[in-house]
Amino acid sequence: MLKRIGRLWSYLEEKGCLIEENLGFLVSDPANRLYLSGFTGESGYLLLTPQKNWLLTDGRFTEQAREEAPGFEVVDLGRKPFEKMGEVVARAGLRELYFEEEALTVSAYRRLEEAVKNWPQKPVLKPASAVVEKLRAVKEPEELGYIQQAVVIAEAAWEHILEYLKPGVKEKDVALELEYFMRKRGATAASFPVIVASGPRSALPHGRAEDRKLKPGDLVVLDFGAVYHGYCSDLTRTVAVAPATDEQRKIYKAVLKAQEEALQALRAGLPGREIDALARRYLEEAGLGDYFSHSLGHGVGLSVHEKPTLSWREEDPLPARAVVTVEPGVYIPGWGGVRIEDMAVVEEGGCRLLTKISKGFLEI
Numbered sequence: 571m572l573k574r575i576g577r578l579w580s581y582l583e584e585k586g587c588l589i590e591e592n593l594g595f596l597v598s599d600p601a602n603r604l605y606l607s608g609f610t611g612e613s614g615y616l617l618l619t620p621q622k623n624w625l626l627t628d629g630r631f632t633e634q635a636r637e638e639a640p641g642f643e644v645v646d647l648g649r650k651p652f653e654k655m656g657e658v659v660a661r662a663g664l665r666e667l668y669f670e671e672e673a674l675t676v677s678a679y680r681r682l683e684e685a686v687k688n689w690p691q692k693p694v695l696k697p698a699s700a701v702v703e704k705l706r707a708v709k710e711p712e713e714l715g716y717i718q719q720a721v722v723i724a725e726a727a728w729e730h731i732l733e734y735l736k737p738g739v740k741e742k743d744v745a746l747e748l749e750y751f752m753r754k755r756g757a758t759a760a761s762f763p764v765i766v767a768s769g770p771r772s773a774l775p776h777g778r779a780e781d782r783k784l785k786p787g788d789l790v791v792l793d794f795g796a797v798y799h800g801y802c803s804d805l806t807r808t809v810a811v812a813p814a815t816d817e818q819r820k821i822y823k824a825v826l827k828a829q830e831e832a833l834q835a836l837r838a839g840l841p842g843r844e845i846d847a848l849a850r851r852y853l854e855e856a857g858l859g860d861y862f863s864h865s866l867g868h869g870v871g872l873s874v875h876e877k878p879t880l881s882w883r884e885e886d887p888l889p890a891r892a893v894v895t896v897e898p899g900v901y902i903p904g905w906g907g908v909r910i911e912d913m914a915v916v917e918e919g920g921c922r923l924l925t926k927i928s929k930g931f932l933e934i
């Protein structure tokens with residue numbers, strides 16, 4: 571963990587920030603807090619300085635924090651958290667305090683701003699954007715191992731659920747069975763509420779499982795993942811309930827081809843938007859561009875959606891050892907949808923697929 575904090579300071583220095591004793595970095599994002607400290611509690615801040623690190627939390631978590639985050643001085647924030655934080659900041663002699671602009675609510679920021687006025691050194695508050703998130707994008711070997719295991723658990727659940735999918739079964743029951751199976755296999759949770767969307771509902775990219783029963787002729791989109799050691803997996807398969815139509819087969823094939831082209835091109839150094847554009851162009855040429863309504867993929871790690879993204883907005887080159895999903899989809903209102911999602915590790919000169927289960931057209 572302390573190595574990761576070292577990387578944080580090096581990263582800030584590379585970005586032109588002068589690393590001095592009186593500089594502080596306040597971490598409020600829960601996944602960033604866990605990443606940098608190992609503390610799994612639900613509440614608290616990290617206050618990092620080049621000399622020393624504090625973990626500020628409340629009475630429910632102080633004991634746990636001491637056990638899980640040995641490199642930190644644990645402070646109980648008590649009833650007046652920002653006043654207490656001010657005492658720590660004063661002791662550290664901070665004149666500049668970076669905060670995570672994506673992870674501090676407006677109300678917390680206002681309270682912090684108010685409190686700073688009463689702090690002895692009155693440090694300047696400076697917004698920092700996605701700093702720890704950039705570090706998290708590059709996975710360590712141990713993290714890759716946990717992610718791979720999260721994928722293995724989800725894949726086993728997929729093999730299991732194929733026996734279970736038949737006409738008359740409720741979406742909700744499919745979702746429950748998937749989650750139950752993953753938990754039995756060692757997942758601490760599902761990465762997100764399981765998506766099972768059948769028939770016309772499969773046109774909803776994030777259709778949560780409902781009471782609808784699978785019917786002959788349906789397309790069924792199943793999107794789910796497991797959490798293992800804090801790390802997520804995320805996979806989607808689409809199946810047809812017999813009898814499948816030619817149009818369903820044709821659209822499935824187009825989505826699969828778009829995904830394969832993107833995976834073929836995926837490598838370190840290319841901006842995410844170029845990979846997104848490749849899949850998008852393919853679907854546009856197939857006359858389906860208007861129905862691909864989301865970005866191509868996203869990073870996966872401690873959070874199921876994290877950096878880097880494969881989206882038209884992502885201009886930064888992809889780093890090696892990032893884990894991303896590649897998930898083109900086509901959603902036609904009233905007709906249904908198809909999405910195919912795999913996870914891959916970005917490498918120099920290519921990518922390594924983490925998802926191994928087959929993705930041929932499947933009629934059940």
Ligand code: ZN
Nearest residue numbers: 793804805806
């Ligand atoms: Zn997914």
Ligand code: ZN
Nearest residue numbers: 804895897911
């Ligand atoms: Zn996804």
